[in-house]
Amino acid sequence: MKDSVEAIKNVGHLLDVWMPLKIKHDKTPGVSIGITYKESLLYKKGFGFSDLKNKTPTHENTLYHIASISKMFTAIAILQLVEAEKLQLDDPVVKYIPWFKAKTKTTDSKYITIRHLLSHLSGIFRDGDTAHWENGNFPKNLSRSFSSKSLILETLSKFKYSNYGYALLGEIIQTITKGAYETYVKNNILIPLGMHSTFPDYSREIGNVSIATGYGKEFPDENRQTFEHFQTHAYAPATGFLSNVTDLAHFLPLFSSQYREKTPILGRNLIKEMMRPHGKTTDSEEYGLGVDVVEISKRSIVGHSGGFQGFLTRVLVDEKNGFGVIALSNSLHASTAYEVASGILKSIYAFLDNKKVYSGK
Numbered sequence: 001m002k003d004s005v006e007a008i009k010n011v012g013h014l015l016d017v018w019m020p021l022k023i024k025h026d027k028t029p030g031v032s033i034g035i036t037y038k039e040s041l042l043y044k045k046g047f048g049f050s051d052l053k054n055k056t057p058t059h060e061n062t063l064y065h066i067a068s069i070s071k072m073f074t075a076i077a078i079l080q081l082v083e084a085e086k087l088q089l090d091d092p093v094v095k096y097i098p099w100f101k102a103k104t105k106t107t108d109s110k111y112i113t114i115r116h117l118l119s120h121l122s123g124i125f126r127d128g129d130t131a132h133w134e135n136g137n138f139p140k141n142l143s144r145s146f147s148s149k150s151l152i153l154e155t156l157s158k159f160k161y162s163n164y165g166y167a168l169l170g171e172i173i174q175t176i177t178k179g180a181y182e183t184y185v186k187n188n189i190l191i192p193l194g195m196h197s198t199f200p201d202y203s204r205e206i207g208n209v210s211i212a213t214g215y216g217k218e219f220p221d222e223n224r225q226t227f228e229h230f231q232t233h234a235y236a237p238a239t240g241f242l243s244n245v246t247d248l249a250h251f252l253p254l255f256s257s258q259y260r261e262k263t264p265i266l267g268r269n270l271i272k273e274m275m276r277p278h279g280k281t282t283d284s285e286e287y288g289l290g291v292d293v294v295e296i297s298k299r300s301i302v303g304h305s306g307g308f309q310g311f312l313t314r315v316l317v318d319e320k321n322g323f324g325v326i327a328l329s330n331s332l333h334a335s336t337a338y339e340v341a342s343g344i345l346k347s348i349y350a351f352l353d354n355k356k357v358y359s360g361k
Contacts, residue, residue, distance in 0.1 A: 038256060052215070062328075080265065091114050096171075142164070169237055182201060197210075
């Protein structure tokens with residue numbers, strides 16, 4: 001434990017020097033970073049600005065749209081209902097959503113299960129048939145987008161990422177609980193974990209002052225694009241959440257092996273099922289139930305990345321050793337949040353591995 005804490009401290013010193021140079025090079029307005037070890041947030045710091053016009057500094061409590069990291073919360077909500085014996089992972093989706101009926105020559109939606117949606121193996125389309133990512137008008141009704149044209153691939157034939165699939169999971173949660181998705185997640189995940197500054201969807205009631213402004217890429221001789229905040233409605237379970245470093249530091253320890261039997265909100269066996277690879281996303285990466293499963297420095301890591309209009313984010317957890325990393329950025333420069341999150345873990349491991357060599361362990 002002492003070596004792990006020392007490694008984080010050393011990496012923190014490196015970040016203090018390196019991050020200002022990194023965001024300047026990447027032309028990223030702002031980044032907030034957190035490093036957790038087991039249940040403790042040992043490093044927290046903001047770099048750059050959450051709002052360029054007003055020169056508002058970022059910090060650990062700056063809110064960001066965390067986008068597809070939302071899927072981790074939705075997966076946990078579904079698994080809570082499994083634990084409560086209100087559904088099963090291999091139940092057909094149509095059992096809970098009667099209008100989910102369509103078929104092609106290769107696929108019949110009646111055979112698509114909740115597990116298929118969670119693991120992106122259903123074969124359904126990515127984002128429906130509306131232009132919500134361009135105009136910000138996310139649909140409130142999912143049934144209007146569904147038809148045989150929604151069935152792109154044969155179920156289980158190939159990993160196909162689907163925000164629409166996770167939106168469907170939100171509808172299933174609402175059907176079973178007879179209440180709003182946001183209400184269920186707030187009462188059963190956010191409040192129990194002390195995540196009082198995390199919101200399942202944007203609302204004007206949150207207040208724009210606390211939320212980072214999202215920016216596009218910077219191009220020569222052009223004004224940098226800024227994005228308006230908007231609600232994601234039915235797509236909140238896939239991409240709607242807003243959060244910050246402080247709150248996510250309460251969330252990541254769920255995936256650490258320190259919880260041998262029961263986490264504060266879900267049994268350990270179901271957390272392990274969530275982290276178990278269900279299909280390959282690339283030659284070197286896999287996906288579980290709402291989490292990416294990757295290898296960094298020969299360690300198995302779980303987490304998720306997120307991309308929203310003006311925001312790119314990533315969280316990573318070393319389940320075995322208890323490290324967690326949070327990187328939240330307010331621009332569309334793809335490398336910053338992704339590279340920083342994985343780079344932090346690589347730096348921690350380099351410190352620990354070299355120390356073992358030098359000490360003769």
